[in-house]
Amino acid sequence: MSKPTGSFVAMITPFNRDGTVDFGGFRTLLDMQRRHGTSAVLIMGSTGEVSMLSAEERRRIVEETIRFRSDGMSFWYGCTGNNTDTTIDYVRHAAAAGADGAIIAAPAYICAPEADIERFFMDVADASPMPIGIYNNPPRVSTDLSAEAILRLAQHPNIVVNKESTARVGQAGRLAAGRPDMSLMCCDSPNLGLVVPTMSLGGHGTANMSGNIIPAEMAVISKPWTEAADARNFQDMYLRMLPMLHFCYSAINPVPVKSLMRAVGLPAGDLRRPLTGLQGAALQAGLDIIRDLELDKQYGFALGKVAAAAE
Numbered sequence: 001m002s003k004p005t006g007s008f009v010a011m012i013t014p015f016n017r018d019g020t021v022d023f024g025g026f027r028t029l030l031d032m033q034r035r036h037g038t039s040a041v042l043i044m045g046s047t048g049e050v051s052m053l054s055a056e057e058r059r060r061i062v063e064e065t066i067r068f069r070s071d072g073m074s075f076w077y078g079c080t081g082n083n084t085d086t087t088i089d090y091v092r093h094a095a096a097a098g099a100d101g102a103i104i105a106a107p108a109y110i111c112a113p114e115a116d117i118e119r120f121f122m123d124v125a126d127a128s129p130m131p132i133g134i135y136n137n138p139p140r141v142s143t144d145l146s147a148e149a150i151l152r153l154a155q156h157p158n159i160v161v162n163k164e165s166t167a168r169v170g171q172a173g174r175l176a177a178g179r180p181d182m183s184l185m186c187c188d189s190p191n192l193g194l195v196v197p198t199m200s201l202g203g204h205g206t207a208n209m210s211g212n213i214i215p216a217e218m219a220v221i222s223k224p225w226t227e228a229a230d231a232r233n234f235q236d237m238y239l240r241m242l243p244m245l246h247f248c249y250s251a252i253n254p255v256p257v258k259s260l261m262r263a264v265g266l267p268a269g270d271l272r273r274p275l276t277g278l279q280g281a282a283l284q285a286g287l288d289i290i291r292d293l294e295l296d297k298q299y300g301f302a303l304g305k306v307a308a309a310a311e
Helices: 023-035 055-068 084-097 114-127 147-153 170-178 195-200 215-221 228-248 255-263 280-292 295-299 303-310
Strands: 006-010 040-043 074-078 101-105 132-136 159-164 183-186 205-208
Touching: 006 215, 023 040, 023 055, 040 055, 055 074, 055 084, 084 101, 084 114, 101 159, 114 132, 114 147, 132 147, 147 159, 147 170, 159 170, 170 183, 170 195, 183 195, 195 205, 195 228, 205 215, 215 228, 228 255, 228 280, 255 280, 280 295, 280 303
Parallel strands: 006 040, 006 205, 040 074, 074 101, 101 132, 132 159, 159 183, 183 205
Antiparallel strands: none
16 A cells, blocks of 8 residues: 655645636646645645535545646545545545545544544545545544554554644654554644654654645655755754744634635635635735745745735
8 A cells, every 4th residue: 555755735625716616726736736846635635625515526526636647646535524434435436536545534523532433444444445544633623543543543454644633742752653554644733843753753744734835845844854964954944934834824724825825826716605715914924924935936926916915
Protein backbone atom coordinates (compact mmCIF):
# COMPACT_ATOMS: atom_id res chain seq x y z
CA MET A 1 0.00 0.00 0.00
CA SER A 2 1.32 3.43 -1.00
CA LYS A 3 2.23 5.69 1.91
CA PRO A 4 2.30 9.38 0.97
CA THR A 5 5.08 11.60 2.26
CA GLY A 6 5.83 15.30 2.02
CA SER A 7 3.16 17.95 1.50
CA PHE A 8 -0.35 16.49 1.48
CA VAL A 9 -2.56 19.48 0.68
CA ALA A 10 -6.22 19.53 1.70
CA MET A 11 -7.80 21.38 -1.22
CA ILE A 12 -10.57 23.93 -1.12
CA THR A 13 -13.65 23.29 -3.25
CA PRO A 14 -13.94 26.14 -5.79
CA PHE A 15 -17.44 27.34 -6.59
CA ASN A 16 -18.88 29.26 -9.53
CA ARG A 17 -20.90 32.45 -9.08
CA ASP A 18 -24.11 30.41 -9.09
CA GLY A 19 -22.82 28.18 -6.28
CA THR A 20 -22.10 25.12 -8.42
CA VAL A 21 -18.75 23.35 -8.28
CA ASP A 22 -16.13 24.98 -10.52
CA PHE A 23 -14.35 22.08 -12.20
CA GLY A 24 -12.26 24.40 -14.36
CA GLY A 25 -11.12 26.01 -11.14
CA PHE A 26 -10.24 22.60 -9.74
CA ARG A 27 -8.02 21.96 -12.77
CA THR A 28 -6.22 25.28 -12.31
CA LEU A 29 -5.65 24.72 -8.59
CA LEU A 30 -4.48 21.14 -9.07
CA ASP A 31 -2.01 22.27 -11.74
CA MET A 32 -0.68 24.85 -9.27
CA GLN A 33 -0.13 22.15 -6.67
CA ARG A 34 1.62 19.89 -9.15
CA ARG A 35 4.00 22.62 -10.29
CA HIS A 36 5.06 23.51 -6.75
CA GLY A 37 6.07 20.17 -5.28
CA THR A 38 2.91 18.88 -3.61
CA SER A 39 3.10 15.11 -3.15
CA ALA A 40 -0.60 14.37 -2.66
CA VAL A 41 -3.90 16.22 -2.51
CA LEU A 42 -6.96 15.58 -0.40
CA ILE A 43 -10.13 16.59 -2.18
CA MET A 44 -13.25 17.08 -0.04
CA GLY A 45 -11.68 17.19 3.36
CA SER A 46 -12.95 19.70 5.91
CA THR A 47 -11.07 22.40 3.94
CA GLY A 48 -13.21 21.42 0.95
CA GLU A 49 -16.44 22.21 2.84
CA VAL A 50 -17.38 18.56 2.43
CA SER A 51 -20.08 18.62 5.11
CA MET A 52 -22.01 21.16 3.00
CA LEU A 53 -21.82 19.20 -0.25
CA SER A 54 -24.68 16.99 -1.37
CA ALA A 55 -24.12 13.27 -1.94
CA GLU A 56 -24.54 13.86 -5.67
CA GLU A 57 -21.94 16.65 -5.64
CA ARG A 58 -19.50 14.48 -3.73
CA ARG A 59 -19.73 11.66 -6.24
CA ARG A 60 -19.43 14.00 -9.22
CA ILE A 61 -16.38 15.74 -7.73
CA VAL A 62 -14.63 12.37 -7.52
CA GLU A 63 -15.57 11.43 -11.07
CA GLU A 64 -14.58 14.77 -12.59
CA THR A 65 -11.40 15.60 -10.68
CA ILE A 66 -9.87 12.16 -11.12
CA ARG A 67 -9.59 13.08 -14.81
CA PHE A 68 -6.98 15.68 -13.86
CA ARG A 69 -4.63 13.18 -12.23
CA SER A 70 -1.17 12.68 -13.69
CA ASP A 71 2.06 11.09 -12.54
CA GLY A 72 3.80 12.55 -9.55
CA MET A 73 0.89 13.62 -7.33
CA SER A 74 -1.60 11.20 -5.79
CA PHE A 75 -5.31 11.94 -5.44
CA TRP A 76 -7.04 11.14 -2.16
CA TYR A 77 -10.63 11.88 -1.27
CA GLY A 78 -12.47 12.67 1.93
CA CYS A 79 -15.00 9.86 2.22
CA THR A 80 -16.43 10.27 5.71
CA GLY A 81 -20.17 9.78 5.82
CA ASN A 82 -22.60 10.23 8.69
CA ASN A 83 -22.39 6.52 9.56
CA THR A 84 -20.28 3.46 8.80
CA ASP A 85 -22.26 2.14 5.84
CA THR A 86 -22.42 5.50 4.07
CA THR A 87 -18.68 5.95 4.58
CA ILE A 88 -17.98 2.55 3.04
CA ASP A 89 -20.16 3.46 0.07
CA TYR A 90 -18.19 6.68 -0.50
CA VAL A 91 -14.88 4.80 -0.22
CA ARG A 92 -15.94 2.13 -2.71
CA HIS A 93 -17.21 4.76 -5.15
CA ALA A 94 -13.91 6.67 -5.01
CA ALA A 95 -11.91 3.48 -5.44
CA ALA A 96 -13.96 2.46 -8.47
CA ALA A 97 -13.34 5.89 -10.02
CA GLY A 98 -9.57 5.41 -9.66
CA ALA A 99 -8.68 7.26 -6.46
CA ASP A 100 -5.33 6.55 -4.83
CA GLY A 101 -6.80 6.53 -1.33
CA ALA A 102 -9.38 7.90 1.09
CA ILE A 103 -9.08 9.94 4.27
CA ILE A 104 -11.60 9.13 7.00
CA ALA A 105 -12.49 11.09 10.12
CA ALA A 106 -15.00 10.20 12.81
CA PRO A 107 -18.56 11.05 11.73
CA ALA A 108 -19.44 14.56 12.83
CA TYR A 109 -21.79 15.57 15.64
CA ILE A 110 -22.24 12.15 17.28
CA CYS A 111 -19.25 12.65 19.66
CA ALA A 112 -18.71 8.91 19.89
CA PRO A 113 -16.47 7.22 22.46
CA GLU A 114 -13.00 6.17 21.39
CA ALA A 115 -13.83 2.45 21.19
CA ASP A 116 -16.69 3.08 18.76
CA ILE A 117 -14.54 5.23 16.47
CA GLU A 118 -11.69 2.73 16.55
CA ARG A 119 -14.20 0.08 15.43
CA PHE A 120 -15.52 2.48 12.78
CA PHE A 121 -12.05 2.89 11.27
CA MET A 122 -11.46 -0.87 11.36
CA ASP A 123 -14.80 -1.61 9.67
CA VAL A 124 -14.11 0.89 6.90
CA ALA A 125 -10.58 -0.46 6.42
CA ASP A 126 -11.90 -4.02 6.24
CA ALA A 127 -14.30 -3.02 3.46
CA SER A 128 -11.96 -0.73 1.53
CA PRO A 129 -10.42 -1.83 -1.77
CA MET A 130 -7.76 0.91 -1.49
CA PRO A 131 -5.50 2.52 1.13
CA ILE A 132 -7.09 4.76 3.73
CA GLY A 133 -5.82 7.34 6.14
CA ILE A 134 -7.33 8.12 9.51
CA TYR A 135 -7.79 11.70 10.68
CA ASN A 136 -7.75 12.30 14.42
CA ASN A 137 -9.58 15.63 14.46
CA PRO A 138 -11.08 16.31 17.91
CA PRO A 139 -11.60 20.06 17.29
CA ARG A 140 -14.19 19.11 14.65
CA VAL A 141 -15.66 15.82 15.90
CA SER A 142 -14.96 15.76 19.67
CA THR A 143 -13.56 12.21 19.72
CA ASP A 144 -9.81 12.26 20.41
CA LEU A 145 -8.00 8.99 19.75
CA SER A 146 -5.18 7.97 22.07
CA ALA A 147 -1.76 6.98 20.76
CA GLU A 148 -2.52 3.40 21.80
CA ALA A 149 -5.66 3.31 19.65
CA ILE A 150 -3.84 4.75 16.63
CA LEU A 151 -1.00 2.25 16.98
CA ARG A 152 -3.52 -0.57 17.04
CA LEU A 153 -5.17 0.81 13.90
CA ALA A 154 -1.75 1.02 12.21
CA GLN A 155 -1.58 -2.76 12.27
CA HIS A 156 -4.38 -2.94 9.68
CA PRO A 157 -2.79 -3.34 6.22
CA ASN A 158 -5.19 -0.87 4.60
CA ILE A 159 -4.51 1.95 7.08
CA VAL A 160 -1.42 3.73 5.80
CA VAL A 161 -1.68 7.34 7.04
CA ASN A 162 -2.45 9.07 10.32
CA LYS A 163 -3.14 12.80 10.34
CA GLU A 164 -3.01 14.31 13.80
CA SER A 165 -5.01 17.35 14.85
CA THR A 166 -5.07 16.67 18.57
CA ALA A 167 -4.09 19.46 20.92
CA ARG A 168 -1.97 17.02 22.93
CA VAL A 169 1.51 17.81 21.58
CA GLY A 170 3.04 14.85 23.42
CA GLN A 171 1.11 12.48 21.17
CA ALA A 172 3.61 13.19 18.36
CA GLY A 173 6.37 11.60 20.41
CA ARG A 174 4.32 8.63 21.52
CA LEU A 175 3.36 7.82 17.95
CA ALA A 176 6.91 8.23 16.67
CA ALA A 177 8.20 5.98 19.45
CA GLY A 178 5.72 3.27 18.41
CA ARG A 179 7.27 3.18 14.91
CA PRO A 180 4.01 2.23 13.17
CA ASP A 181 3.96 1.03 9.58
CA MET A 182 2.17 4.17 8.38
CA SER A 183 2.93 7.74 7.36
CA LEU A 184 2.81 10.00 10.39
CA MET A 185 1.49 13.41 9.40
CA CYS A 186 -0.01 16.33 11.24
CA CYS A 187 -2.14 19.41 10.77
CA ASP A 188 -0.17 22.56 9.98
CA SER A 189 -2.00 24.74 12.50
CA PRO A 190 0.57 26.68 14.56
CA ASN A 191 -1.99 26.85 17.35
CA LEU A 192 -1.92 23.06 17.78
CA GLY A 193 1.89 23.13 17.60
CA LEU A 194 2.30 19.65 16.11
CA VAL A 195 4.50 20.39 13.09
CA VAL A 196 7.84 20.88 14.84
CA PRO A 197 7.69 17.78 17.08
CA THR A 198 6.21 15.61 14.34
CA MET A 199 8.87 16.46 11.76
CA SER A 200 11.78 16.49 14.21
CA LEU A 201 10.85 13.03 15.52
CA GLY A 202 10.74 11.40 12.11
CA GLY A 203 7.34 12.42 10.76
CA HIS A 204 6.70 11.83 7.09
CA GLY A 205 5.08 15.16 6.22
CA THR A 206 2.17 17.45 6.92
CA ALA A 207 -1.44 17.10 5.85
CA ASN A 208 -1.97 20.81 5.47
CA MET A 209 -4.39 23.40 4.12
CA SER A 210 -1.99 26.36 3.98
CA GLY A 211 -0.58 24.75 0.85
CA ASN A 212 -3.59 26.10 -1.00
CA ILE A 213 -1.90 29.52 -0.94
CA ILE A 214 1.80 28.62 -0.28
CA PRO A 215 2.33 25.20 -1.92
CA ALA A 216 6.08 25.50 -2.57
CA GLU A 217 6.78 26.63 0.97
CA MET A 218 4.69 23.84 2.48
CA ALA A 219 6.62 21.35 0.34
CA VAL A 220 9.82 22.48 2.09
CA ILE A 221 8.23 22.43 5.56
CA SER A 222 6.76 18.97 4.91
CA LYS A 223 9.87 17.25 3.56
CA PRO A 224 10.96 14.37 5.85
CA TRP A 225 14.32 14.94 7.51
CA THR A 226 16.89 12.59 5.98
CA GLU A 227 19.92 14.87 6.35
CA ALA A 228 20.95 17.94 8.31
CA ALA A 229 20.06 20.28 5.45
CA ASP A 230 16.42 19.19 5.66
CA ALA A 231 16.24 20.32 9.27
CA ARG A 232 17.87 23.68 8.50
CA ASN A 233 15.59 24.29 5.53
CA PHE A 234 12.58 23.39 7.66
CA GLN A 235 13.58 25.82 10.40
CA ASP A 236 14.16 28.69 8.00
CA MET A 237 10.94 28.16 6.05
CA TYR A 238 8.74 27.42 9.04
CA LEU A 239 9.78 30.58 10.85
CA ARG A 240 9.45 32.67 7.70
CA MET A 241 5.97 31.31 6.93
CA LEU A 242 4.70 31.47 10.51
CA PRO A 243 2.71 34.69 9.92
CA MET A 244 0.89 33.05 7.01
CA LEU A 245 0.21 29.88 9.00
CA HIS A 246 -1.29 31.96 11.80
CA PHE A 247 -3.42 33.88 9.30
CA CYS A 248 -4.73 30.68 7.71
CA TYR A 249 -5.97 29.60 11.15
CA SER A 250 -7.22 33.02 12.26
CA ALA A 251 -10.83 31.86 11.76
CA ILE A 252 -12.53 28.54 11.20
CA ASN A 253 -11.05 26.56 8.31
CA PRO A 254 -11.37 27.22 5.37
CA VAL A 255 -12.65 30.79 5.78
CA PRO A 256 -9.26 32.61 5.86
CA VAL A 257 -7.46 30.66 3.15
CA LYS A 258 -10.37 30.59 0.74
CA SER A 259 -11.06 34.30 1.26
CA LEU A 260 -7.41 35.10 0.59
CA MET A 261 -7.28 32.87 -2.48
CA ARG A 262 -10.24 34.67 -3.97
CA ALA A 263 -8.73 38.06 -3.12
CA VAL A 264 -5.49 37.33 -4.99
CA GLY A 265 -7.24 36.04 -8.11
CA LEU A 266 -7.21 32.27 -7.64
CA PRO A 267 -10.39 30.39 -8.64
CA ALA A 268 -11.98 29.92 -5.24
CA GLY A 269 -15.42 31.51 -5.33
CA ASP A 270 -17.56 32.14 -2.30
CA LEU A 271 -17.81 29.97 0.75
CA ARG A 272 -20.97 27.92 0.89
CA ARG A 273 -23.65 29.44 3.09
CA PRO A 274 -23.96 29.93 5.99
CA LEU A 275 -20.18 30.59 5.99
CA THR A 276 -19.05 34.01 4.76
CA GLY A 277 -15.62 35.23 3.76
CA LEU A 278 -13.27 37.62 5.53
CA GLN A 279 -13.66 41.31 4.77
CA GLY A 280 -11.94 44.58 5.58
CA ALA A 281 -9.09 44.55 8.09
CA ALA A 282 -9.28 40.80 8.62
CA LEU A 283 -8.68 40.14 4.93
CA GLN A 284 -6.18 42.97 4.61
CA ALA A 285 -4.01 41.24 7.23
CA GLY A 286 -3.55 38.30 4.87
CA LEU A 287 -2.83 40.55 1.90
CA ASP A 288 -0.21 42.40 3.94
CA ILE A 289 1.49 39.12 4.79
CA ILE A 290 1.58 38.16 1.12
CA ARG A 291 3.19 41.50 0.27
CA ASP A 292 5.68 41.33 3.14
CA LEU A 293 6.79 37.81 2.15
CA GLU A 294 6.79 38.76 -1.56
CA LEU A 295 4.50 35.84 -2.34
CA ASP A 296 2.71 38.01 -4.88
CA LYS A 297 5.89 38.13 -6.96
CA GLN A 298 6.52 34.40 -6.60
CA TYR A 299 3.04 33.26 -7.60
CA GLY A 300 1.85 36.18 -9.73
CA PHE A 301 -0.97 37.04 -7.33
CA ALA A 302 -3.07 40.06 -8.27
CA LEU A 303 -2.29 41.81 -5.01
CA GLY A 304 -2.25 45.50 -5.82
CA LYS A 305 -5.75 45.73 -7.24
CA VAL A 306 -7.35 43.61 -4.55
CA ALA A 307 -5.46 45.27 -1.69
CA ALA A 308 -6.79 48.66 -2.74
CA ALA A 309 -10.34 47.29 -2.91
CA ALA A 310 -10.05 45.76 0.54
CA GLU A 311 -9.12 49.01 2.27
